[in-house]
Amino acid sequence: MLDAAIKTQMQTYMQMISQPIEIVASVDDGEKSHELIELLKEVAAMSDKISYTERRDDNERKPSFSINRPGEHIGIRFAAIPLGHEFTSLVLALLQTGGHPIKLDADVIEQIKNLEGDYTFETYMSLSCQNCPEVVQSLNVMSLINPRIRHTTIDGALFQSEVESREIMAVPTIYLNGETFGQGRMGVADFLAKLDANAGARDAAKLNARDAFDVLIVGGGPAGAASAIYAARKGVRTGIAAERFGGQVLDTLAIENFISVKETEGPRLAAALEEHVKEYGVDIMNTQRAVELIPGADYVRVRLENGALLKSRSVILSTGARWRNVNVPGEQEYRNHGVAYCPHCDGPLFKGKRVSVIGGGNSGVEAAIDLAGITEHVTLLEFGDELRADAVLQRKLYSLPNVTVHVQAQTTEITGDGTKVNGLTYTDRKSGESHHVELEAVFVQIGLVPNTEWLKGTVALSKFGEIEVDARGQTSVPGVFAAGDCTTVPYKQIVIAMGEGSKAALSAFDHLIRTSAPADAQTQALAA
Template sequence: MLDASLKTQLKAYLERLTQDIEIVADLDDSPKSQETLGLLQDIDGLSDKVTLVVRHEDTGVRRPSFSIGRPGAEAGIRFAGLPMGHEFTSLVLALLHTGGHPSKTAQDVIEQVRALDVPLSFETYFSLSCQNCPDVVQALNLMAVLNPNVKHVAIDGALFQEEVDKRQIMSVPTIYLNGEPFGQGRMGLEEILAKVDTGAASREAAKLNAKAPFDVLVVGGGPAGAAAAIYAARKGIRTGVAAERFGGQVLDTMSIENFISVKETEGPKLAVALEEHVRQYDVDIMNLQRAESLKTTPEGVEIGFAGGATLRGKTVIIATGARWREMNVPGEAQYRNKGVAYCPHCDGPLFKGKRVAVVGGGNSGVEAAIDLAGVVSHVTLLEFAPELKADAVLVRKLRSLPNVDIITQAQTTEVTGDGSRVNGLVYTDRASGQSKTVALEGVFVQIGLVPNSAWLKDSGVALTRFGEIEVDARGETSVPGVFAAGDVTTVPYKQIVIAMGEGSKASLAAFDHLIRHSAPAEAPAEAATA
């Protein structure tokens, strides 16, 4: 199952085990069960601390699946399906943590997990192509290792399609807790804890409120925010980063091939590297903090957050980035995650054999249509303009695919459904004025980004009519001491490398502001000549 190179790497990891592990496989006669058995036999043969038990009888659990636990104890982790692709790392970490290798998670978070005293049974539906799913799977697996009250099953939605249809799951990751819907989309360990530990938010707010003012407070943890934090910290000044999720929009980017000096990488990998780099410096990172207000005071700037916390900075750098732009048509909000999706890499496998539409003819829309064409039965791409706006090489590839229709001059006006899921899309032919309907089961929206700046509406920070923060060549905004960088600003060309440069520049400008405004006042003329 595993090639020689992967076996060598995995064997090196398994040498870190300090405790015995028991893997119990529940299999049937399907080809996927045979693949699963092959993988588990490879793992079993790589370490004498791993024992494999195979059961072919129906024990009431999903098949194929396997649990990972310690001999003589009830296993808290189960994989239903074959955890390869993005989930292979989740499998490796589950083995390591179950086998006694310590997690790098902060000790206070570990203690918070261990303190949970109620039964928590999680189920996570993932797809092997989803770059958001491993965060959820790994967080819940770690909770199951740390606390016997927690159980977690990670389920490959593409393999258990009947179950997905029954539960009407049309977006991954989708999480159930004790049989009830718990959440959708990327969630880290701290975010999950905040939902199950009801007192966590108030405790965190109290802790943040007690913090002294920062010399530079960065709001946002994407490429611009990370660069700003590093440049500020290197100046030896008190630096903090408050982010709703560290990595920002990069976390939702599948392939990155234009980041200079790095031939190819993936968004989640780059996000991890960004955070690791920031943590090398004396930077106070505060996650799960969504900014809601900004006001100036005689001492500097105050930022209010959704959880009730307030942080203060002598200077502030806003790097809150952007999010997927919505169509804002009837049915879009009603059927979000019920057929309306924004991440083709994550959710595409759930639409295997179905008909879908992609709205948007730029690079991201055409790339999405190309990817989906290999999974779904048919793709209809709709573009508002007379011509597709994507790069020529992508357009040629798209036009070569037999199961793709391209409709230009199409204005989407409605997403229709049966009350529980999408069943069609209505658009206006801008050339003829006629309204037309496309029967389908999924709509992937790829029409660009909108800046995350609505929270600044009454702050005095000048915004354009598109919601972008107006900045000068130094990243300064209309409010003294407040700077901005990245996709949330008027700087053109929303690219990772540009955001990093702008974050660095804003940080240098903030440092210059601090120097100029903290310098002692000049002595009176008569005193100077006395």
């Protein structure tokens, strides 16, 4: 099942296991059980510290398997054949159960240990979802730390009946003790914030105690990461407050136009960015949402959602953008119930069904191509007179037999039965006729909207909500700079965001030099 290259890599990892591990498989005579058995036997053969047994008469999902230590009952179970994006989750579960150090701060580990209550988590995921592994890996590691936490990872495509009975139409979907807990990408900090009632107040107190920064970056995407590296290299005190480090890159699957890197994936690039930023000792304040910018003569202040107040001599805004809504009746009502924004994540949940894609740019056409490979039929709707995607993508799209394309099509409503999507209505802009298409899912791919609502009335914004910047990245507020997809700089691309972030950091450093107080300058001269 595993190719030679992966086996070689796995054998290297398995040498890091220092404690015995038990893999217990719950299987039957089905095809998928045979696939799981083959995978687990290959894995077990790579280390003499791994034992493998099978059970056929238990009440667990089949196929599934648990990972334990002898004499312990660690709450990690995969109801899945964890390949694709979840292969890393399997490797990490094995390594960490086998004694490899957990890469969490000591205070975070202590916070997990001190959680009171019993927690049984279930995560429904798809193997093509790039957001799911963080959820899976976070809950797995929490299960290792606290024996009262248990976690089962469930492949929605493998357990379709559960997905349908629970009406799950988006991944990752997380259940806690049988009740819906959350959807979308979540990390350890996010789980602790929801499980530990006092976490927010403690976090705010720690942040309030921070000394003033020289450069404070709001946003942790490519622009923010580049800003942090360039600022920190100047030797100034640098911090990043990010809602999620990596930003929208985390939601991007294939990246094939990042110069010098032929192909990579968003989560992999985001991890590399974070690792690079950490090399310079930048103070990374993750899972922090900014809600207010307060200009000042000496310091600019940024208020966070938890009430904390950070201050800095200069600020770089790199809050990025998010998927744009189509803003028609039914979109919000059926969000995550047939209305989706990530075809890679949620597409497998609609295997063999009829779906639609709204948007004829590169994202929309790529989504339609991907969905055509797993769904019965794809209807693509483009508002304009023609598709806007690259020619190579259009040729591929029109070669697919199960795709219908409508241009000059204005979506007017997403319909449903009160529980989930059952269709879409659009108007032919040329004839004025209205048409209804019966389907099970609508994937919205119509561009981005900047994350700048919190800045209205503080910095100058364009009519599209983008932060207005000059050639140096300076905003309308002295000492406040901006970079990336949240600004008026054209062409929202990763490589451009990085360049703009680097430029903003250099401009911020120049601002610091020019605005240093005489006392500061005298102190520095005496120190020299």
